[in-house]
Amino acid sequence: MADTTLTWLGHAAFRLDTADGKRVYIDPFLNGNPKCPENERNPERADVIAVTHGHGDHVGDTVDIAKKHGSTVVALVELAGWLGKQGVDESKLRNPNKGGTTDVDGIKFTLVNAFHSGSAPDGSYAGEPAGIVVQADGKTLYFAGDTCVFGDMQLIGRIYEPDIAILPIGDHFTMGPREASVAIELVGAKRVVPCHWGTFGLLTGTPDQLDVPAGVTIEDVEPGGSIVV
Numbered sequence: 001m002a003d004t005t006l007t008w009l010g011h012a013a014f015r016l017d018t019a020d021g022k023r024v025y026i027d028p029f030l031n032g033n034p035k036c037p038e039n040e041r042n043p044e045r046a047d048v049i050a051v052t053h054g055h056g057d058h059v060g061d062t063v064d065i066a067k068k069h070g071s072t073v074v075a076l077v078e079l080a081g082w083l084g085k086q087g088v089d090e091s092k093l094r095n096p097n098k099g100g101t102t103d104v105d106g107i108k109f110t111l112v113n114a115f116h117s118g119s120a121p122d123g124s125y126a127g128e129p130a131g132i133v134v135q136a137d138g139k140t141l142y143f144a145g146d147t148c149v150f151g152d153m154q155l156i157g158r159i160y161e162p163d164i165a166i167l168p169i170g171d172h173f174t175m176g177p178r179e180a181s182v183a184i185e186l187v188g189a190k191r192v193v194p195c196h197w198g199t200f201g202l203l204t205g206t207p208d209q210l211d212v213p214a215g216v217t218i219e220d221v222e223p224g225g226s227i228v229v
Helices: 062-069 077-085 153-160 177-187
Strands: 005-008 014-017 023-026 048-050 072-074 101-104 107-113 130-136 139-143 164-168 191-195 226-228
Touching: 005 191, 023 130, 048 062, 048 107, 062 077, 072 077, 072 101, 107 153, 130 153, 139 153, 153 177, 164 177
Parallel strands: 023 048, 048 072, 139 164, 164 191
Antiparallel strands: 005 014, 005 226, 014 023, 101 107, 107 130, 130 139
């Protein structure tokens, strides 16, 4: 059986490929993302797209990809409504709210809290930002989305026990390394993938600035690089 892999596409965009061949995009900001490899900007297929919040650097190419490939799209209820108005097939939209879980062909997506501002790319209301817990192939990944550190990350760790935490560290628009270091402790995952850093000049946080607890591995991934989940 093939491995389950997670590929960083720069910024907060990721591709998850499951062992049985399903392809999931998280926050697919591909075109316009200076860190996204050229060969990743036009997906050849996409079974599911999950979006943490409505800002343009996270919604990214969701609408175009979903229209082209008939992808199922998972997003918080208000954001899902906005995506439907942009032309995403409403029969393909899954619209949970925080605490809610939706199952797409055996892959489970649960929306959890995040602390950040939020709007759709056109400035309209798109609901609150969220994190997303993804369960696939017996593994659990916590995509924190854009957020500062908050105490209830400990609850996310307690309830979902993520194997891998994907955390923003770039500062300015999200938490920087100082807060992210505390987030690592609260979540309790033994593997961490830093994201939302290095894309633009304002994002000054870097992985080497993280204060890493004993027993935690910071995955050294460059844009276009993958890890086995």
